Amino acid sequence: MSGQSKEYREYMKSDSWERKKRERLKIDGYKCTACGYSAKPNVLMVHHLTYARLGNEDEWKDLVTLCPICHRKIHNMLRRRQAPE
Structure with missing residues (x-):
């Protein structure tokens, strides 16, 4: 996610996120x-x-586990889809 907000960056360091991630x-x-x-x-x-x-x-609906390679592929695909034509 490029241009990450301060809120997002702080949340990703939180105990709450660590629990959901685990x-x-x-x-x-x-x-x-x-x-x-x-x-x-x-x-x-x-x-x-x-x-x-x-x-x-919601850990079941909003999140998914990916390896670093697949995670990069997903973000690359999303960036291409969002790029102006």
């Missing part, structure tokens, strides 16, 4: 939901499917 990793069995890569929790990333409920995310 819960989503556990739900996904510590595997990337895109490619199935299994790794230690500190390697995997938890991606927001939506920022609409930032700080009040």
Whole structure:
């Protein structure tokens, strides 16, 4: 997410986010939901499917576990879709 707000950056350092992130990793069995890569929790990333409920995310609906490669691919794809034509 480019141009991250101060609110977002602070939240991503919070204990609340750490708890939600750990819960989503556990739900996904510590595997990337895109490619199935299994790794230690500190390697995997938890991606927001939506920022609409930032700080009040539903771990089941708003978050997904991704490996760094798939996470980068998702963000690259989203940037291309948002680029002006």
